[in-house]
Amino acid sequence: AQKVTQAQTEISVVEKEDVTLDCVYETRDTTYYLFWYKQPPSGELVFLIRRNSFDEQNEISGRYSWNFQKSTSSFNFTITASQVVDSAVYFCALSDAGGTSYGKLTFGQGTILTVHP
């Protein structure tokens, strides 16, 4: 069975601070995909990144960076120099390639990030 754990329920930071959102996953498959989504107050889930299990290269996109470590089954997300517009709920999700999952996502419970001015 797949499982995604986001242990941090809520995080509060002051603008310009760096913040890391943790994500730990469980899967029996050797091929799988990890995702991060952002959910602003409007409700829509905005896709941020996809990473497959064979690519452990870390990625940086502007102020966002992701650290994927298979050895610890973690896929952490760091926002550098946070801004008020980063305030949202962030979800980590997992999709495995086996069985009948057919692309469905297993989500963590989400981390509420609040960035104060």
Add this chain to the structure above:
Amino acid sequence: DGGITQSPKYLFRKEGQNVTLSCEQNLNHDAMYWYRQDPGQGLRLIYYSQIVNDFQKGDIAEGYSVSREKKESFPLTVTSAQKNPTAFYLCASSRDRDSGNTIYFGEGSWLTVV
């Protein structure tokens, strides 16, 4: 604009009523999904469809029904059998059934039972 359109944004249902949430996509995606979100929880899969005229139950399908008569449309009916329907419902789509494809989401629909 290309994307996924859900309607209505807000819907109120009386006890015992069936309601239908609309989901339309113009991304030419084969696969479509319905997820439910409850406060403080992640999303849970209700139904998904990989091709027209075919759909499969997700993790919490009881009390819901869907149809997929057209590639671009995947409406969700919340029936009176759903005991606790108040939630935020998100429709999504992906290019095809490949699990590596990114799933894109609509803006969601809030359903409240009154």
